[in-house]
Amino acid sequence: MKxxxxxxxxxxxxxxxxxxxxxxxxxxxxxxxPAEAIETIAGQLIMSKADVRQxxxxxxxxxxxxxxxxxVYLNDSVVAEMMGRNEIAKAFENEIGVKFGSVTDDxxxxxxxxxxxxxxxxxxxxxxxxVPFTNLTISxxxxxxxxxxxxxxxxxxxxxxxxxxxxxxxxxxxxxxxCQRKHGSILCLEYEVGSALKRAVNITREAxxxxxRSSNLRGRGGAGFPAGLKWEFCRKSGGDINYLVCNADEGxxxxxxxxxxxxxxxxxxxxxxxxxxxxxxxxxxxxxxRAEYYYLKAYLEDVLQKMRNDNLLGDKILxxxxxNFDIRIQMGAGAYVCGEESALIESMEGKRGEPRNRPPFxxxxxxxxxxxxxNNVETLSTVVKIILHSADWFKAIGTRESAxxxxxxxxxxxxxxxxxxxxYGISVNEMLEMVGATSVxxxxxAGPSGACIGPDKFNQTIAFEDLATGGAMIVIGKDRDLxxxxxxxxxxxxxxxxxxxxxxxxxxxxxxxNKFLKLLxxxxxxxxxxxLYSWGKYMKQANRCGLGQTAANPILTTIENFRxxxxxxxKTDDExxxxxxxxxxxxxxxxxxxxxxxxx
Amino acid sequence: xxxxIKVTIDGIECWTEEGKYIIDVAKENGIYIPSLCHMEGIxxxxxxxxxxxxxxxxxxxxxxxxxxxxxxxESNIPELEEMRKAIVEVMFVAGNHFCPACEKSGNCELQALxxxxxxxxxxxxxxxxxxxxNADSKYIYHDRNRCIICKRCVRxxxxxxxxxxxxNGRGGEKLHVEIDTDLAxxxxxxxxxxxxxxxxxxxxLKKERGYYSPIGERKFDKAPIGSEIENK
Ligand SMILES: Cc1cc2nc3c(=O)[nH]c(=O)nc-3n(C[C@H](O)[C@H](O)[C@H](O)COP(=O)(O)O)c2cc1C
Ligand code: SF4
Ligand code: SF4
Ligand code: FES
Numbered sequence: 157m158k159x160x161x162x163x164x165x166x167x168x169x170x171x172x173x174x175x176x177x178x179x180x181x182x183x184x185x186x187x188x189x190p191a192e193a194i195e196t197i198a199g200q201l202i203m204s205k206a207d208v209r210q211x212x213x214x215x216x217x218x219x220x221x222x223x224x225x226x227x228v229y230l231n232d233s234v235v236a237e238m239m240g241r242n243e244i245a246k247a248f249e250n251e252i253g254v255k256f257g258s259v260t261d262d263x264x265x266x267x268x269x270x271x272x273x274x275x276x277x278x279x280x281x282x283x284x285x286x287v288p289f290t291n292l293t294i295s296x297x298x299x300x301x302x303x304x305x306x307x308x309x310x311x312x313x314x315x316x317x318x319x320x321x322x323x324x325x326x327x328x329x330x331x332x333x334x335c336q337r338k339h340g341s342i343l344c345l346e347y348e349v350g351s352a353l354k355r356a357v358n359i360t361r362e363a364x365x366x367x368x369r370s371s372n373l374r375g376r377g378g379a380g381f382p383a384g385l386k387w388e389f390c391r392k393s394g395g396d397i398n399y400l401v402c403n404a405d406e407g408x409x410x411x412x413x414x415x416x417x418x419x420x421x422x423x424x425x426x427x428x429x430x431x432x433x434x435x436x437x438x439x440x441x442x443x444x445x446r447a448e449y450y451y452l453k454a455y456l457e458d459v460l461q462k463m464r465n466d467n468l469l470g471d472k473i474l475x476x477x478x479x480n481f482d483i484r485i486q487m488g489a490g491a492y493v494c495g496e497e498s499a500l501i502e503s504m505e506g507k508r509g510e511p512r513n514r515p516p517f518x519x520x521x522x523x524x525x526x527x528x529x530x531n532n533v534e535t536l537s538t539v540v541k542i543i544l545h546s547a548d549w550f551k552a553i554g555t556r557e558s559a560x561x562x563x564x565x566x567x568x569x570x571x572x573x574x575x576x577x578x579x580y581g582i583s584v585n586e587m588l589e590m591v592g593a594t595s596v597x598x599x600x601x602a603g604p605s606g607a608c609i610g611p612d613k614f615n616q617t618i619a620f621e622d623l624a625t626g627g628a629m630i631v632i633g634k635d636r637d638l639x640x641x642x643x644x645x646x647x648x649x650x651x652x653x654x655x656x657x658x659x660x661x662x663x664x665x666x667x668x669x670n671k672f673l674k675l676l677x678x679x680x681x682x683x684x685x686x687x688l689y690s691w692g693k694y695m696k697q698a699n700r701c702g703l704g705q706t707a708a709n710p711i712l713t714t715i716e717n718f719r720x721x722x723x724x725x726x727k728t729d730d731e732x733x734x735x736x737x738x739x740x741x742x743x744x745x746x747x748x749x750x751x752x753x754x755x756x
Numbered sequence: 757x758x759x760x761i762k763v764t765i766d767g768i769e770c771w772t773e774e775g776k777y778i779i780d781v782a783k784e785n786g787i788y789i790p791s792l793c794h795m796e797g798i799x800x801x802x803x804x805x806x807x808x809x810x811x812x813x814x815x816x817x818x819x820x821x822x823x824x825x826x827x828x829x830e831s832n833i834p835e836l837e838e839m840r841k842a843i844v845e846v847m848f849v850a851g852n853h854f855c856p857a858c859e860k861s862g863n864c865e866l867q868a869l870x871x872x873x874x875x876x877x878x879x880x881x882x883x884x885x886x887x888x889x890n891a892d893s894k895y896i897y898h899d900r901n902r903c904i905i906c907k908r909c910v911r912x913x914x915x916x917x918x919x920x921x922x923x924n925g926r927g928g929e930k931l932h933v934e935i936d937t938d939l940a941x942x943x944x945x946x947x948x949x950x951x952x953x954x955x956x957x958x959x960x961l962k963k964e965r966g967y968y969s970p971i972g973e974r975k976f977d978k979a980p981i982g983s984e985i986e987n988k
Contacts, residue, residue, distance in 0.1 A: 202918070204919050204920065204939050206924070207918065207922050207936070209922065209934065214923075214925075215926075216926075508923065513821075515821065651929070652926075653927065654926070654928060656926055658803055658804075659843055659847060659904065659905070660805055660843060662850075662905065663847070663849075663850035666883065666928045666929070671881075687879075691880075694842050697839050698843060700805070
């Protein structure tokens, strides 16, 4: 084993900064990262073993124990549960004979839960040895388990491929792209690959940035920062080397539009990266791809190779002297917070994905402490069309403050979940009609970190100046128990995904959850609702990054918009209800002396 | 280079050099900004969040934000003081801080902040979590029940150029500080003492010697935290 591990480390030139890749390759080889491998890494990279584990233990998909020849990661996010993942989980457990969170004695199958895998429009879904299986049914589970027992290859169990490029031989996945508007007005427009880049290199770098600035293109990853301004800051930072990073971490539960852009039009995104690379004078671009989308990696590598062959990537791109730019793909390993741009950079440097303190901002000091632009997949894809059609053309679409279109990931209780390219300014009502949602209780705008709104706000519009969203729109039907099925799940999500650096994000979230459970379990008072709200406010104030600042939003926005649901949980006028349960308190001791708790 | 810049902290004009962290500028000027994870001279962690100040209406941590010319910084305002008190209380309930039985009592910065904020009892319910202790190495005793994950040890205690302390896990319950037992076993007595001294709470203790100076005669027993700066 030692030799193999040393070889892997050698492939990365004994570079600590590539620890992510080293761990990923070791896990691919041995199906886990055993103690012996950790020892070898520590020795060769000259770091302590605790330091290696520091990175390793941060990521959900790294494991030090074998997780089975067939490793099932079943999504347990809100929409998965709405679509019946609990029955699927039970079916797996029944067929296999072990509970989730464990591996069969013979090491054949391991069952694990995982946060949203970006398949909300085709839940319940699971990753099995990295291969997505969507729209799971109980009979499909039986078939899969029979396949495990017969030792079948996971890829061979996929069956019928999904729509669009999913059926391409480089992907061969059952995932569906569910592009609901094939002829959207910007991103979905057909174009000739390379034509935008040709235009870009015919004008100066400054002119490209100027075009972006005047187009008012704002980041599509959530924060909405003007892309042109970001590029200009980077260019003016005066670093030796600049980097361009495309953020394909897409971890916000309910978002899956980047997956579709990566599947259906990767050339457009890569071309956008090359244009951005040209504009900011970068030599290297990195696509940070979430581990859940590993099944797209070979395909994307192939697209990159084609672009190199076509002189759209590599040295002397389009024969422009001095324009050298290449792109590598950096895989993640399961951590929502790595979507935060500075955490993403930390992860790219082989560390825990902890967001950095700002300033300095990535455009000043990012990857390897050099000026770095991080942009979302959709932002960079849009760049191509702006260059092709002009800034004015782009500005004419959408609203005054939100130019262009937004690709929405719509899921939940609606007839036609999927990906929709819409103009900014569309109202929630229009959107609901578009997806065939009747009987709607609430819409979770922008995923758990956004806001949960009710019908009184459905006339609001999707735009930065009104309802901002990174793309996730989750429709919650009238029959759902909003607090139990949605809010509780999101609270737990943030607890699991917090990088843990900030004390309030790490600990106050747990306190909030307990308080919320107190109410759910019928022990709450009116005062508890108020406290829940005021304590939740500290999260926004105190924490470093967007995760912690928004982690109380599921609670805060439902108290604001659905307060009667909370009040209905309160069963008393008393100011104080004790949660103390005597029977429970003496349960353990009673067990030892063989008595039944009966102290009343 | 080295031109003087001016910032205003709570209305007081402070002259300093560009690039210095706000918390250190404040200190030079007799203003105490409460902190727990800050350690002068090493890379800021910005993890306890207690030093949050307001700059142009935005909350920023004073330990990690460099002063820039013309900055108007507010620290001693009710909104922030209220939040700081809440964070101190969060730390008390998230760990197991039974001060009378702790060797660090009187030298503990968390306890001292509890006094500063006149915390009678935390507003949050106690969680009484059970986290382990590690006493595997010769001189170090590490009680995770008291660790506030300020990362001072993680950032600063090295042996042979390697980290002795490291974080482990992610997420509210799982995250903890791990000791590299092999490395920790090589620490000298003096290095172990250094580790104990940098820990703001009683999570890192040096074995074999306790209660050398009696409770009642310790640092914060004599003067409250921050007074060394405020009364200068
Ligand atoms: C917790 C957290 C998760 C995030 N996840 C993503 C993500 O998955 N994809 C993304 O593009 N931006 C994500 N962001 C926003 C990024 O920090 C950053 O603003 C964005 O990538 C910049 O690109 P843009 O300007 O093109 O939107 C996240 C932010 C936070 C705080
Ligand atoms: S807010 Fe939460 S996720 Fe963000 S840096 Fe702080 S602890 Fe990490
Ligand atoms: S052991 Fe002490 S110094 Fe280290 S992180 Fe915990 S509280 Fe901070
Ligand atoms: S002292 Fe600044 S965040 Fe802890």
